[in-house]
Amino acid sequence: MVDDTILWLDACQSTNDEAAKYIRNRQYTTVVAHYQTRGRGRLGRTWHSPAGCGLYLSHIVFPKCSQQIGGAIPLLAGVAVAETCEALGVNVELKWPNDVLVGDKKLAGILCEAQGLPSQWNAIIGIGLNLKTPSSGWPEDVPGVALDALCDAPVDPRSVARTLIRRLDDRIRALENEGTASIFDAWMTRGLALGTRIRRGELEGQFAGLTSEGALRIQTTHGMETVHAGDVHVVRGE
Numbered sequence: 001m002v003d004d005t006i007l008w009l010d011a012c013q014s015t016n017d018e019a020a021k022y023i024r025n026r027q028y029t030t031v032v033a034h035y036q037t038r039g040r041g042r043l044g045r046t047w048h049s050p051a052g053c054g055l056y057l058s059h060i061v062f063p064k065c066s067q068q069i070g071g072a073i074p075l076l077a078g079v080a081v082a083e084t085c086e087a088l089g090v091n092v093e094l095k096w097p098n099d100v101l102v103g104d105k106k107l108a109g110i111l112c113e114a115q116g117l118p119s120q121w122n123a124i125i126g127i128g129l130n131l132k133t134p135s136s137g138w139p140e141d142v143p144g145v146a147l148d149a150l151c152d153a154p155v156d157p158r159s160v161a162r163t164l165i166r167r168l169d170d171r172i173r174a175l176e177n178e179g180t181a182s183i184f185d186a187w188m189t190r191g192l193a194l195g196t197r198i199r200r201g202e203l204e205g206q207f208a209g210l211t212s213e214g215a216l217r218i219q220t221t222h223g224m225e226t227v228h229a230g231d232v233h234v235v236r237g238e
């Protein structure tokens with residue numbers, strides 16, 4: 001049963017930090033909190049985590065594949081979130097590397113943290129999925145949207161958590177057995193259209209798909225460039 005391995009907390013600073021405590025003894029594979037006091041985004045940013053408004057979930061995985069292939073895990077997590085939302089009738093778009101969007105609003109974010117030796121490593125997949133629009137609305141710097149604004153039926157957080165965990169585990173198994181191809185295909189069907197004009201820092205050009213490791217390829221006027229990390233922006237209106 002999935003439920004025996006989930007630790008349901010009322011509050012914590014960050015479910016990723018809480019999950020790290022169970023890597024060694026493997027008592028739980030997943031930590032979920034009703035709210036986080038210091039929810040973390042990437043690059044030192046904050047994840048807005050008000051009580052009862054989101055699924056704040058961290059899932060620990062011990063992939064039996066190389067860490068290089070494991071670089072696909074953030075994309076794999078995006079696919080698992082997308083599948084979970086689609087099961088509720090909500091279609092999403094995936095923006096490299098870790099945003100789950102509806103229109104120009106963010107429905108979910110993903111923070112993956114890997115550690116260990118190349119031969120024996122683990123990753124904590126942290127997912128913040130907005131379930132309910134905060135009663136005070138979204139802060140100015142949070143371009144959020146929640147499932148309650150997109151679904152007709154009420155959303156049960158525990159059932160969403162269980163579905164998401166199953167999708168993550170299924171996709172991890174596929175990664176171990178078949179490599180990255182099916183994950184990248186599933187990601188591309190929900191990702192930016194090939195040829196979309198994008199910018200990453202100084203680099204600007206057309207989205208040209210993913211490398212075998214899940215890095216982003218940009219066709220610039222100077223040639224093909226590869227981006228391994230950071231934020232990518234869509235350049236509109238040109």
Ligand code: BT5
Pocket residue numbers: 013014015016017036038039040041042043045046047048049054055056057058098099106107108109110111126127128129130141142143144145
């Ligand atoms: C992310 O970072 O999108 C990764 C977020 C991961 C959060 C989960 S919750 C469970 C686990 N435990 C943690 O402590 N973290 C993980 P990034 O790409 O850096 O995006 C952060 C930016 O998203 C912020 O600067 C805001 O602009 C925006 N943002 C913050 N909270 C949001 C929310 N609830 N909904 C939509 N956008 C949000």
